[in-house]
Amino acid sequence: MNIYVGSLSYDTTEEEVRNIFEPYGEIASISIITDKFSGKSKGFGFVEMPKQEEAEEAIKCLNESEMKGRNIKVNEAHPREERSKRRERY
Secondary structure (H helix, E strand, C coil): EEEEEECCCCCHHHHHHHHHHHHHHCCCEEEEECCCCCCEEEEEEEEEECHHHHHHHHHHHCCCEEEEECCCCCCCCCCCCCCHHHHHHH
16 A cells, blocks of 8 residues: 655655554555755655555554654555646636
């Protein structure tokens, strides 16, 4: 399952994200999204956990938990909408 992790402190590392998710099970990958021009974190990322039950437990336990002074958002990631579809709504 692909998990969205938001409201991260801008200096949060992939290793720190790994440390909070590892107690819940196997992690296939972690990526913190960065700005393509500055290279700085955008404050969110994704964790891929191959086992559904472990991923659901991580979401349940970590959503709204405190990390580096911020309450992080943790939920199932959904496919990104095409940009043209998003603009049509406005």
